Amino acid sequence: MPLEVGIVGLPSSGKTTLFETLTRAPASTNVGMAPIADERLDRVAETVGAKKVTPAAVRVVDVQGTGPQLLGNLREVDALLVVLDGFSGTRIPADDLETLRLELLVADRDHVERRLERVGKQAKSGDQALRRETAELERLLAHLEAGRSLEEWEGDLPPELAPLTTKPLLVLENGPGGIDLELEGELAELGDEEAAAFREGPSALNEVVRRLFQALDLISFLTASDKEARAWTLSRGKTAIDAAATVHTDIARGFIRCEVIRWDDLVEAGSHAEAARHGLQRLEGKTYVVQDGDVLNVRFNV
Numbered sequence: 124m125p126l127e128v129g130i131v132g133l134p135s136s137g138k139t140t141l142f143e144t145l146t147r148a149p150a151s152t153n154v155g156m157a158p159i160a161d162e163r164l165d166r167v168a169e170t171v172g173a174k175k176v177t178p179a180a181v182r183v184v185d186v187q188g189t190g191p192q193l194l195g196n197l198r199e200v201d202a203l204l205v206v207l208d209g210f211s212g213t214r215i216p217a218d219d220l221e222t223l224r225l226e227l228l229v230a231d232r233d234h235v236e237r238r239l240e241r242v243g244k245q246a247k248s249g250d251q252a253l254r255r256e257t258a259e260l261e262r263l264l265a266h267l268e269a270g271r272s273l274e275e276w277e278g279d280l281p282p283e284l285a286p287l288t289t290k291p292l293l294v295l296e297n298g299p300g301g302i303d304l305e306l307e308g309e310l311a312e313l314g315d316e317e318a319a320a321f322r323e324g325p326s327a328l329n330e331v332v333r334r335l336f337q338a339l340d341l342i343s344f345l346t347a348s349d350k351e352a353r354a355w356t357l358s359r360g361k362t363a364i365d366a367a368a369t370v371h372t373d374i375a376r377g378f379i380r381c382e383v384i385r386w387d388d389l390v391e392a393g394s395h396a397e398a399a400r401h402g403l404q405r406l407e408g409k410t411y412v413v414q415d416g417d418v419l420n421v422r423f424n425v
């Protein structure tokens with residue numbers, strides 16, 4: 124499953140503009156993939172002479188408007204990207220953020236209430252687990268109605284719940300004071316080099332991705348052959364077997380060993396073979412904790 128983020132914001136704050144800039148997909152769709160620019164991948168691809176270069180990508184969901192029903196479409200995403208209107212001069216971004224937080228809270232309260240209705244009905248059969256969940260949901264609802272957040276809830280939440288307010292929240296102000304989406308949209312239409320010439324620092328969108336990686340505690344690892352060089356995302360602390368499963372479940376199933384080279388060692392050595400000759404390539408097992416920038420080659424049999 125790719126990493127997934129949902130865009131939320133008040134009407135006309137620039138959600139769809141952000142979606143289009145991130146995914147370069149037409150606004151007629153509301154789900155798209157945003158490639159993650161990674162200079163390391165390009166360097167590695169060049170080194171191994173890869174015919175194809177595939178960046179890691181994040182799935183982005185654009186939702187029109189707000190309200191519990193619509194926000195409900197975002198229950199499965201890994202993080203929320205909040206867009207605030209800082210360009211029209213008619214809004215106060217900080218106030219809009221408060222309004223949005225409140226909407227998320229209301230949507231979660233609604234979510235708990237509906238789950239309670241359903242489970243409460245089913246619990247009438249006398250099923251112990253359902254009765255316990257009903258009691259738990261009743262306490263939770265009372266907690267929310269007292270104006271407290273889910274984060275302040277002590278103990279675990281019922282696992283069937285998929286709340287919004289506990290997700291990592293990234294806030295983007297759209298306008299000259301933050302990320303200028305209008306400008307980014309125009310730059311997206313230029314080539315990467317031309318666009319870079321216009322900017323002073325790194326692309327604002329790369330900055331969004333960087334913050335997302337930080338919020339979700341993710342790393343990137345690479346795979347590289349003359350056929351394809353590709354970047355993948357993984358949660359920090361995950362192992363070689365998890366990385367293998369990210370690439371393909373068959374590779375994880377048949378996992379034997381894994382060759383690991385740091386991306387910059389590979390670039391410096393000039394090829395896998397040279398890197399190996401210089402002792403820069405290690406053989407690791409399933410439990411090896413993958414590091415950001417590792418180039419992995421899993422040996423497997425099926």
Ligand SMILES: Nc1nc2c(ncn2[C@@H]2O[C@H](COP(=O)(O)OP(=O)(O)OP(=O)(O)O)[C@@H](O)[C@H]2O)c(=O)[nH]1
Nearest residue numbers: 134135136137138139140187188210298303304305
């Ligand atoms: N000047 C300027 N206009 C922008 C910017 N971002 C968005 N807009 C304009 O604001 C309007 C609304 O942008 P959208 O991206 O459609 O906003 P939205 O949040 O998707 O709107 P809804 O889906 O209808 O809630 C469009 O006309 C955009 O061209 C910006 O950074 N600067």
Ligand SMILES: [Mg+2]
Nearest residue numbers: 138139186187
């Ligand atoms: Mg829109």
